[in-house]
Amino acid sequence: MERNLTHIALFAALIAVLGLVPKIDLAAGVPITAQSLGIMLCGTVLGAKRGALAVLLFLALVAVGLPLLAGGRGGLGVFAGPSVGFLIGFPIAAFIAGWVVENTSLPVGLAASAAAVLGGIAVLYLFGIAGLSVMLGKTWAEATVISFAYLPGDVLKAVLAGFITQGIARMRPGALLSRA
Amino acid sequence: MLTLTSPVETVFHRVAAGPKLAALCAATVVLFWMDRLLPLSLALAAALALTAMGGGVFLRHALRMLRPLIPFVGVVALWHLVTDDVARGGVILLRMAAAVMLANLVTMTTRLSDMIDVLTRLARPLRPVLDPATLALAIALTIRFIPTLSDRVGQIGLAWRARSPHRPGWRILTPATLAALDDAEQVAEALRARGGAGR
Amino acid sequence: MTLSHGIHLHAASVTLNHREILPPLTLHLHEQRIGILGRNGSGKTTLLRLMAGLIAPTSGTVSIDGTDPARRREVLPLLGILFQNPDHQILFPTVEEELAFGLRQLGQTAAEAARKVAAALADEGRSHWAKVPVTTLSQGQRHYLCLLSILLMNPATILLDEPFAGLDLPTVQRLQRRLDRLPQRLITISHDPASLARADRILWLDRGRVHADGPPDRVIPAFIAAMDQIGGQDADTDLAG
């Protein structure tokens, strides 16, 4: 009980700390940010349920007005902006990534990278593209083209999520809750 | 902890958080239902007027919070100029500006603790799965540990730079994630020492 | 003094990750001031966590004043713990929230807790601390806040894990005076014998076993002699575990 709670809280804090990494602003109004790597790690390290809850907690803190999104943004306004699709997709992405790590027998690093691609890219983009299409008044096809701008960065992040998760498995095997 | 609540006192600071949030929801729904330039212009004007009631400093602060949208304005404007559908571009921009402005107005005029109260009250129907007291505790813990974790990551960065001429880059993230995991274990123990979470 | 009084360990052992950290221990701790001495890794913190009910004995039983310490809510009025590192112990963003939490855990209402916190801070001449973010407190001040939050819960026994580590001399002296005045039973862990000189009883732990158990004037000199002797040899290269 307490362990679940503190892992969720500390990983919500970790996403916030990743927000201190400088973001790259793109014209569509959705930045390239290190926080999406945090979303992947929540899933691959904490597992599906705890990972998704950590992300939800982070979003709740953003919504109540803490400036925790990259660039010190926050408040209810960001949920009325172009990012909203991605934000809604965040907890689901973490859940899927966690589920994949939990339910495959691949080596941890590989499993985590694959999980990050599936959850943190495939599923997340589904929501993100839907959000862009609604908020920008674009067709799905057009919104998909826009979201390609994030793909190289996110593929890199998925690879990193694999390395980091594997590093944790090596340094502290018992701490990797997604494989505990 | 830094919050986005404005230190400039406005009339809206005195309105309870619940009604403010309800009004915001209603306004947002209406905005997304409107699709013509004139009413949306009026809506944006109204949002501006409401914000301006807070005075010059407050208004400037509110406008600064819209700055991340500027590149977005550029691209939408350009796109719709090219596709020769200026009206459609205007609708999108006006709608988003008004919605974001109103949402920020609520954020800027509501204290963090009141927001958290609303959140835990909204979570009350979820009681069987999520105890509101646990939610409040989780929020407090996260706020408490953001600066602490951030310091830890800073320290790991220093340890790297002390032995390397290169910037650490992503490689700092493994020890940083470990720090979060280790802290989580110890905080869990401290929490149990004082009676644990829930019930 | 009844049989249930104090902390009882009956053949209590602890194995973590397939490693026996504490072999079966039988102890009855009932003195007012108890010290636990030992080298790094000798199992002091593990023993404290065992006594506090934070880890379950792998075999045997533990009781504190007749209660199983794993029953966290029941044991709260009986036992408070001061961890070594205040950074892990402070759970809330501001001083008053941190202090109020323990009282709420004891079942008091928010209003009651707020009143007591305000009164306690006023007693200490620190009313201006109430709204202060805990991260702006100095190391010594954070230590102090942890102690205050435990004292406010008024437990009968307090376990302290290296309460003086990392603190400067004046802070140690003040904290020591403060602790000396407490009416509670104190069980203090330390690897520094000097800080335990005034205990009623000292346990010297070595690789999880009680190597010596008695009054400070008997245990401490033996401990220092042994440490000097080990320190004189070259470093032990064997790995822990």
Added chain:
Amino acid sequence: MTLSHGIHLHAASVTLNHREILPPLTLHLHEQRIGILGRNGSGKTTLLRLMAGLIAPTSGTVSIDGTDPARRREVLPLLGILFQNPDHQILFPTVEEELAFGLRQLGQTAAEAARKVAAALADEGRSHWAKVPVTTLSQGQRHYLCLLSILLMNPATILLDEPFAGLDLPTVQRLQRRLDRLPQRLITISHDPASLARADRILWLDRGRVHADGPPDRVIPAFIAAMDQIGGQDADTDLAG
């Protein structure tokens, strides 16, 4: 000894988050064994980070053996740092990876680094450590690993931040002997005057200023007297910053 020899601070100050932690300091440190004493929060660690080039001076200049310490590549052979807490500086999962890192950063090939690491471990009688996960090492052993990883890089000056805090007596004695034998210049931070008794020069830092600067037999007694006096008073309740 040339003018560039040693660590020079010229009116170097540090302001962090709008707070002046170190007012302008002018110092020339060139002795073999230098100690820095001071209370918690007096700015010892900040001074160490400034000298090491890990934070830039807000005003003034810092140089080490004639080099700006911000030029990381040039300063690596000149300066090594042992941080207070080994848990904040071990970056890799196994002992050999941790040790090889610094050598790779100095530009050596993987094969070269591996050879040197193996040789160093053999020298220390610790070849069996190579593949060991660092987490299974005890606190004292992790401290030792951190020291080893710096010695392997063979810097001319080593900065040590509270190298003995939290370590037990025998470990302190062994570490102290090991440090005493080093040919390097050592600058040791401590809030415990006893551990600095054999330094050539002691700086006593108080609220960021050098309160006293001289040989230990002059500075240490004054420091202890002042600490006892402060410790005798009741706790200061004023908040930092």
